[in-house]
Amino acid sequence: MNEINGMAILESAAAQILLGDSLLKAGDLGGALAAFREAVRLCPDLPEAHYNLGVALAKNGDLKAAADAFRETDRIDSFFPKAYNNLGVALAELGDMTGAAEAFWEAVFKDEEDVLAHCNLGIALKETGDIEGALEAFQEAIRLQPECADAHLGLARVYAVERNFEEAVKWLEMAAGLDAEIKTKAPALYDFNILRHRPEFKKAIGEM
Numbered sequence: 001m002n003e004i005n006g007m008a009i010l011e012s013a014a015a016q017i018l019l020g021d022s023l024l025k026a027g028d029l030g031g032a033l034a035a036f037r038e039a040v041r042l043c044p045d046l047p048e049a050h051y052n053l054g055v056a057l058a059k060n061g062d063l064k065a066a067a068d069a070f071r072e073t074d075r076i077d078s079f080f081p082k083a084y085n086n087l088g089v090a091l092a093e094l095g096d097m098t099g100a101a102e103a104f105w106e107a108v109f110k111d112e113e114d115v116l117a118h119c120n121l122g123i124a125l126k127e128t129g130d131i132e133g134a135l136e137a138f139q140e141a142i143r144l145q146p147e148c149a150d151a152h153l154g155l156a157r158v159y160a161v162e163r164n165f166e167e168a169v170k171w172l173e174m175a176a177g178l179d180a181e182i183k184t185k186a187p188a189l190y191d192f193n194i195l196r197h198r199p200e201f202k203k204a205i206g207e208m
Contacts, residue, residue: 013043016107017052032056047077054086063090081111088120098128108137115145122154126161126191134158149179157191165195173204 002162020035033056039049054069070087073080088103104121109115135158141151152175160167172192176182183205186192195201 009042010046013039013046013049016042017048020052020056022098024059025117029056029060032091033060045076047073047080047083050076051080051083051086054083054090057103058086058090063094066090067094079110081107081117083115084110085117085120086094086123088117088124092120092124092127097124100124101128113144115148118144119148119154122151122158126154126158131158131162147178149175149182152178153182153186156186157189160191163194165198165200167206168192168195169200174202176205 006104014034014086016039017091017096017172020032020039023029024032025044032206033053036049036053036056039046040053043049048157050069050073054066057063057066067087070083070090073083076147077083082135083105084103088100088107091103092100101121101124103116104124107117108121118137118141122134122141125134125137127132133152138151138154141148142153150184152171156168156171158176159165159171172182186205187196192201
């Protein structure tokens, strides 16, 4: 393949990625999948093609295939933090919390300032029983972004699991102050089951 043909193929693949992204935003998941698969066919070594295919596959519920696409993204380009973050999400939804935690660790390693990756890592570590690691992950997310409501909520969830209700309520109140939607989301989180009917919990979410 000469250089001119190679550039033409790369441009065609990039056009398919743009098309797929537009179709995905428009709600045409089938069309987006077809476009991203065509991008992969045209340029198998283009990490963005595999990454976007993985995103669409995940939205389509094909989590195992999505995980494979994110792994292929990393194989081609080892510095692609979003691939590992999305891999972790896919593995978590598949029930593999240990694998998810490993993926989020990799995402954090590749981009230490990725607040979302730190929050996701905190949740995964909580689920695997690494309470100290979970606390550190959420605290780092707050250090990076002091107004990150999800990180505050994450700390509240960890403390609730540990039955440290005073700290759980404190962080929940701060989370709700940063994002009012947490007041409606928190009661549905299983970590708060033991707290749900306590007056201090109801006060934290504005029910009293």
